[in-house]
Amino acid sequence: MSISVTELTHRIKRHLEPSFKGITVQGEISNFKAQSSGHYYFTLKDEGSQISVSFFNAVRYKFPRIPKDGDKVILLGDITVYGPRGNYQLLACGLKFVGVGDLLLRFHQLKIEIQELGWFNKEAKKSLPEHPKTIGVITSPTGAVIQDIIHVLSRRRRNFHLILYPVKVQGEGAKEEIAQAINEMNRYNLVDVMIVGRGGGSIEDLWAFNEKIVAEAIFHSKIPIISAVGHETDFTIADFVADVRAPTPSSAAEMVCPKSVDLLERFLNLQKRLDQRMEGHLSQLQQGLDGALKHPFVRGIRILHPFIQQTDHMIDSLDFQLRSLFSNAKNRLEVLTLSIRGLEPKQIIKEQKNSLLQVEENLKNTLFQHLANQKKELEILTFRLEALDPAKKLEEWKNSLLQVEENLKNTFFQHLANQKKELEILTFRLEALDPAKKLEEWKHRFSRLIDHLKALNPKQILQRGFCIPQNKKGAILCGVEQVQDGEEIDLLFYNGTIGAHVHGIRSSLQTT
Secondary structure (H helix, E strand, O other): OOOOHHHHHHHHHHHHHHHOOOEEEEEEEEEEEEOOOOOEEEEEEOOOOEEEEEEOOHHHOOOOOOOOOOEEEEEEEEEEEEOOOOEEEEEEEEEEEEEEOHHHHHHHHHHHHHHHOOOOOHHHOOOOOOOOOEEEEEEOOOOHHHHHHHHHHHHHOOOOEEEEEEOOOOOOOHHHHHHHHHHHHHHOOOOOEEEEEEOOOOOOOOHHHHOHHHHHHHHOOOOOEEEEEOOOOOOOHHHHHOOEEOOOHHHHHHHHOOOHHHHHHHHHHHHHHHHHHHHHHHHHHHHHHHHHHOOOOOOOHHHHHHHHHHHHHHHHHHHHHHHHHHHHHHHHHHHHHHHOOOOOHHHHHHHHHHHHHHHHHHHHHHHHHHHHHHHHHHHHHHHHHHHOOHHHHHHHHHHHHHHHHHHHHHHHHHHHHHHHHHHHHHHHHHHHOOHHHHHHHHHHHHHHHHHHHHHOOHHHHHOOOOOEEEOOOOOEOOOHHHOOOOOEEEEEEOOEEEEEEOOOOOOOOOOO
16 A cells, blocks of 8 residues: 655654754754844765754854854754655754864865965956957856856847856866866967856855866966856855956956946046046136236336335425425524624625535435436336236237147047047947847858758759659669569659559660
C-alpha cells in the first residue's frame, strides 16, 4: 500500500527530530543572510558536508558582533524537518564564535601579500576613458550579468560596441579562464575598457576572484578594468586591485557609458562656464576702467586748484605786506616831519621816498621770483599731466579690452568648432557601427544565399519537365546499361512518383 509524500515526511519528522535535540555542531558559516525581522539564515559547512541553519529572533541574543561568511562557530540547537521543501535543517538557539574560517583566513593572508606588492596603490590605478568606443565584458555568457549590462547600455546609448569574452566564473579552471581572458584582451588591444565580474554568491562562489593569478592579470593590464563582483556588500581581491570597483554589474555599465543627454549637458555647461569667464574678465576690466576714471589725474584740471589757491593766497599776502609797508613808511614820514624841524623837508622827503622805492623794488623782485617758481612748477606739472593724458590711457585700455574680447571670441568659437568636429566624428563612428545597417546587410546576404540554394534545389529542376529514374531498391539510374528489358522502375517527378515497365531499350550510341 502506497503512502503520500506528506505522510512520508511526517514519519521522517517523527523519527528524526526526537533523536537530535539539544545538539552542538561546529562548522564554518557560509551564505549568511540577516533578515529585517531579526532572523538569521545561513549554511554551516566543513570539508565534507553542509547543513542549512535557521536562527529565529537572533537579534535578542547579545553576540559580540554579527556573524559573517567565514566565521567558525559552535551552534546549539535541534534538528527539524521542513515539510514544504522536504529537507532537514538545524534550528539554532545558541551561537559561540570559535575563530576565522579557512577561506576567510586565506583571503586576509592573500590580501596582505598583494598589498605588500603594491598592487593596491592608488598610483597604479588607471583612469577610465570618457568616451570608450569598444567595451569588453569578461563573465559567464549564461548569467544575468551580461543581460544587465546590455540592458543598461541600451538604455543609456543607442549605439555601442560590446565584446563578450565568455568564461567560467566559479569552480575548477575558473581562475585560469578569467586571467587568460584579461591577458588576451590586452594582447590584441580589443577594447578601450573592461568589465570583469559575476553575480552574487557565497564566499566559495566568488573565490575565483580572490586568486592571485587573477589579481596579477588585472594589475598588469594596460586596459582600464572595472571590477563588478557580487553585490554591494561583497568584496574580493579583484575589487582592490582593479582600477575602479563597481558595487554591481549594472553600476559598472553606467560608469563606462555616459548618457547622450549627459554629454550634451556637459557641453552646455562648458559653454556656460566659458561665457561666465568671458563676462567676468570683461567685468574686471570695466571695474579697472571705472577706477581709472575716478583717478585725480583723470578728473581734470581740479588737481591744479590747490596750487592756484596757494598762489592767490601768496599774492594777497604780498599785497597786504606791501600796503603795510607803505602805511608804516607814511606814518614814519609824518613823525619825522614833526620831530625834525631843523632838517630840510625836501631832503627828508627825498630820502624817505628813495627808501620806499627800494622797499617796493625788493617786494616786486620777491613777488616776481615767487611767480617764476610757481610758473616753473606749473610747467613741470603740465608736462607730467600731458605724459599721463587720460584720453591716451582710455584709448589704450579700450584697445586692450577690444583685443581681450576678440581673443575670447576666437577661443570660444574655436572651442565650439572643436567640440562640433568631435561630435561629428563620434556621430559618424556611431552610424558606421549602427546595428540596423549591419542587420540589413546580413539579411541581404542571407536572402541571396537562400536564392542560390533554391536554384540548386533538385525540385526546381524537376519542375521544368525532368524526372529521376530509380530502380526498386531506390538507386538512381544514370544510364540505359543499368536497366534490363522488362524491369519495373519508378519515375520520380517533383510532385510524385510513377511506376513504369521497361519495354525496349534504345541506346543513343546506336542512333547515329
